[in-house]
Structure formats: C-alpha cells, structure tokens
Amino acid sequence: MRLRNIPGADEAILNSEYCIKEPESKKGNWQSVFSSTQPLHIEIGMGKGRFIMDMAAAHPDINYLGIERYSSVLLRALQKMEETPMPNLRFICMDAADVTEVFAKDEVSRIYLNFSDPWPKDRHAKRRLTSRQFFARYDAILKPDGRLEFKTDNQDLFTFSLEEIPEAGWHLDASTRDLHHDSVLNEGNIMTEYEEKFSSKGNPICKLIASR
Structure with missing residues (x-):
C-alpha cells in the first residue's frame, strides 16, 4: 500500500x-x-x-x-x-x-526484491518485478555469477515467479514457501517491515534465489 x-x-x-x-x-x-x-x-x-x-x-x-x-x-x-x-x-x-x-553491464553483484507489488491483474503481468521482462533487465546489469533474491507473502505471485524463471532463461537455485521454518534459507535472514508484519499474523513467507 x-x-x-x-x-x-x-x-x-x-x-x-x-x-x-x-x-x-x-x-x-x-x-x-x-x-x-x-x-x-x-x-x-x-x-x-x-x-x-x-x-x-x-x-x-x-x-x-x-x-x-x-x-x-x-x-x-x-x-x-x-x-x-x-x-x-x-x-x-x-x-x-x-x-x-x-x-552498466556486470555492475551489480546481487539484486533483492522484497514484497513487491503483485499487480494481480493478468494484463499487468509484465509490470511484476519477477516477470520475464524484468529478468531481461536484470540480466543486462548483473555480474555473470550474480544472483537475485526474492521474498513475498503472496502465494500467487510466488508461483508466477517460479514459472517465469525458466521462461526467462534463468536457473532456480533454491526456494521455499515457508522461509521462517526453513533452517537453510532462513539462516542470517534479515526481515523487512512487511515481513515482520505478515509473519506475525501467521502468513508464511516465500523466498527464492535465482541465477543465470
């Protein structure tokens, strides 16, 4: 909001x-x-x-x-x-x-996307920060060994993001639909304002890590 x-x-x-x-x-x-x-x-x-x-x-x-x-x-x-x-x-x-x-090309080592706007209407899919259109932009600035990390509480957006990764020519390195109960991905996790708010209400937090 x-x-x-x-x-x-x-x-x-x-x-x-x-x-x-x-x-x-x-x-x-x-x-x-x-x-x-x-x-x-x-x-x-x-x-x-x-x-x-x-x-x-x-x-x-x-x-x-x-x-x-x-x-x-x-x-x-x-x-x-x-x-x-x-x-x-x-x-x-x-x-x-x-x-x-x-x-510039190869200038960024890591990209974080946290609780991005889900743009729920299908016609707005390309505006989602995990759409293949945005992955193409990230590909132009991320170092070859760089990675992208994405967190959300929106299950539909997370499913969409998982589907877009291979379509964009990227690789899914890791994912979970319950970050705070995943001992591996939650290690060293730093929460956002939204993450703390949503998790306190019992909403599971999703996370994925992707690379080329």
Missing part, C-alpha cells in the same frame, strides 16, 4: 546527500559514490528502508543502493539515515523499469 503524499518529500530528497540525483550519470561508475570499492548490491522497491539499512550495517564490506519509486516512502529511509549515516549505503528515487539506464 502506497503511503500518502508527504509535503516537502521531493525537496528533502533533492537536498539529501544520501540520495543520488541524476543516477544515469553514474552508470558504469557507481563505485565512485562510495568511500570503498566493494561489491554492489541493490534492492528494488526498498520501501522505508529497514531491510537494506540492516544489511548495510551487517555487511560493511558491501556497498548498497536502495531504489524506491515513491518520494514519500523514500523520505522515511532518509530520515533514518540522517540519524545513523552509513558510508556503504545510498538511495535512488526512480522507477525500476529504468535500471538498465542507470547500471
């Missing part, structure tokens, strides 16, 4: 040192944004930023970019970042469909 519009959100993002303006200008040179040259992981649809901020704190040897389309949502992450700055984390306000305009 989208947050209501927050007055001043666009201006705050424009003025924040933690949000990259004109990200297309960084294509092929994202390492210059960070203080250290390290593997680059991105989260597409980062919401209010809990997951990627916890990841950045837990893995200082990795650079992270959080991508969020809606400024009113991204603002929450920026406010948290102001309180606890991290040198290995930055944000981008942009549409996920434009990732190939922002990242």
